[in-house]
Amino acid sequence: MQEPPKIEFPCPGYPIKVLGEAGDTLYSLVMEVMDEHAPGFDRERTTVKDxxxxxxQSVTxxxxxxxxxxxxxxxxxxxxxPVTKVVL
Structure with missing residues (x-):
């Protein structure tokens, strides 16, 4: 069996994908959480897909x-x- 790759911190460009109910609430939640726990993240790279x-929607x-x-x-x-269904 192969061990999962180890992450070396700090790890720039680490993706987090959130799947949930479509609407403004999901996007706002993700932005609020990232502002609090990952200040300075690159908002320009954020993607939203229906x-x-x-x-x-998924917000990455x-x-x-x-x-x-x-x-x-x-x-x-x-x-x-409760709007969030999966966090990857």
């Missing part, structure tokens, strides 16, 4: 990951809102 039927941001604790905190903050 699902085929438009019911769901790129941050400089500073450690496992930061990533776990971001994940928990995003999952705390």
């Amino acid at each position: 699902s085929g039927k438009g019911r769901f 941001v790129y941050i400089t990951a500073t450690g496992v604790e930061q990533l776990e905190t971001i994940h928990q903050a995003l999952r705390a809102n």
Whole structure:
């Protein structure tokens, strides 16, 4: 068995994808969480994609990951809102 790759911190350009219900709430939530836990992330690289039927969206941001604790905190903050379905 192969071990997953180890991340070296800080890790610039670390992608976080959030899947959830389409609408302004998801995007606003992601921006708020990133501003709090990954200040200075590149908003210009943020992408929003709608699902085929438009019911769901994915929001992808790129941050400089500073450690496992930061990533776990971001994940928990995003999952705390019911609009979020999956955080990758």
